[in-house]
Amino acid sequence: MMRFCVLQNSRGLHSQLKDSVPVAGLCPQGAYGMQDSLRSGFTSVKNELLPSHPLELSEKNFQLNQDKMNYSTLRNIQGLHAPLKLQMEYRAARQIQRLPFLPSSNLALDTLRGSDESIGFEDILSDPAQSEVMGEPHMMVEYKLGLL
Amino acid sequence: MALSNVLETPAAGFNFDNTARNAALEGLFDGGLTPKPLKTGTTIAGVVYKDGVVLGADTRATSSEVVADKMCAKIHFISPNIYCCGAGTAADTEKTTDILSSNLSIFSLNSGRNPRVVMAVNILQEMLYRYHGQIGANLILGGVDCTGNHLYTVGPYGSVDKVPYLAMGSGGLAALGILEDGFRHDLELEKAKELVRAAIHAGIMSDLGSGNNIDICVITRGGVDYSRPFQESEFRDDRKMKYKYRPGTTAVLTEKVVPLKLEVVQETVQKMETV
Numbered sequence: 001m002m003r004f005c006v007l008q009n010s011r012g013l014h015s016q017l018k019d020s021v022p023v024a025g026l027c028p029q030g031a032y033g034m035q036d037s038l039r040s041g042f043t044s045v046k047n048e049l050l051p052s053h054p055l056e057l058s059e060k061n062f063q064l065n066q067d068k069m070n071y072s073t074l075r076n077i078q079g080l081h082a083p084l085k086l087q088m089e090y091r092a093a094r095q096i097q098r099l100p101f102l103p104s105s106n107l108a109l110d111t112l113r114g115s116d117e118s119i120g121f122e123d124i125l126s127d128p129a130q131s132e133v134m135g136e137p138h139m140m141v142e143y144k145l146g147l148l
Numbered sequence: 149m150a151l152s153n154v155l156e157t158p159a160a161g162f163n164f165d166n167t168a169r170n171a172a173l174e175g176l177f178d179g180g181l182t183p184k185p186l187k188t189g190t191t192i193a194g195v196v197y198k199d200g201v202v203l204g205a206d207t208r209a210t211s212s213e214v215v216a217d218k219m220c221a222k223i224h225f226i227s228p229n230i231y232c233c234g235a236g237t238a239a240d241t242e243k244t245t246d247i248l249s250s251n252l253s254i255f256s257l258n259s260g261r262n263p264r265v266v267m268a269v270n271i272l273q274e275m276l277y278r279y280h281g282q283i284g285a286n287l288i289l290g291g292v293d294c295t296g297n298h299l300y301t302v303g304p305y306g307s308v309d310k311v312p313y314l315a316m317g318s319g320g321l322a323a324l325g326i327l328e329d330g331f332r333h334d335l336e337l338e339k340a341k342e343l344v345r346a347a348i349h350a351g352i353m354s355d356l357g358s359g360n361n362i363d364i365c366v367i368t369r370g371g372v373d374y375s376r377p378f379q380e381s382e383f384r385d386d387r388k389m390k391y392k393y394r395p396g397t398t399a400v401l402t403e404k405v406v407p408l409k410l411e412v413v414q415e416t417v418q419k420m421e422t423v
Binding site for chain 2: 127
């Protein structure tokens, strides 16, 4: 079965590598590069390498894994063209977005995925419009383009 | 104030940022001071009878050893023909049944049909399996749809069972004894209600986490009869919520009337717009 590689975001390779191999002590989560003990606890190698909650990893990759499963089932039932066409539409819809620090309605994406007709925890909890932290616009755009 | 270490907008949904801090705090205080979530410590039961489904629940919600809510509503509305009893963590059952109800109402608006009980069960099962038991909701779903009368149970890890009678919660074992003894297929309405009432009563008597009143919900093809409370406990307190005194409680000893002299200085008439 041919496996097609799908880049789920347009970040450069450099920023992706940094996320996947964290090194303890070099990238603390606090502001200005200092460890924020109140919010993230004390530094510990275990905390930086392993997720502290059993659901953290599975939730981060949930949509990805669902899509992979659905596409491979579709490929088995209807042939290669079906998932290819769907992924083409999906990639086209992903490009209709605002800059990273602005809120996008994601209308086309929602319609394609079918999530415009269902309500889940991602619609109720942690609404990005009401998040307590705000990022620096220039740095967010640089990160997205992979220049950071 | 823009932070320079935030490189992406935070994703919507569950946020696990504080788990490391919470684990560290628990270690510091020897696990004694973490707040406990409100559990329902319940008895819930359901029975399929001739014309539909009878669901019953007690009304006590506990937070460790304290009764937190004496009139907790444990039978939640899912759709006009489906109701759900919830045991486990109170917030989890509330939120999960709310989300389920919203999804099913979107579906019925889209398709113009009443949702079927299997749909509710499948949505719940997918949602609860995705979170691997972290959402502590033990649910009994009962409803009547075009395919018949159904009673399902969904566990916190996503397990599903379809049964003619059922009891769950901490008082579930006591209630199940009554149900096992008294259940017959195709019961009449009054016998079914009495059976569920007796089952919840047994749960209330034998379990510290269940108590106070009994709610009964009867779902039939023709509609829903939700009696809340169906039976009140004999030990309810008769506290008056308003402490007002009747006029005449205090005796009047003397009375003196001083008329206030007013003179009309100016009179204006404004017409009201009437149709």
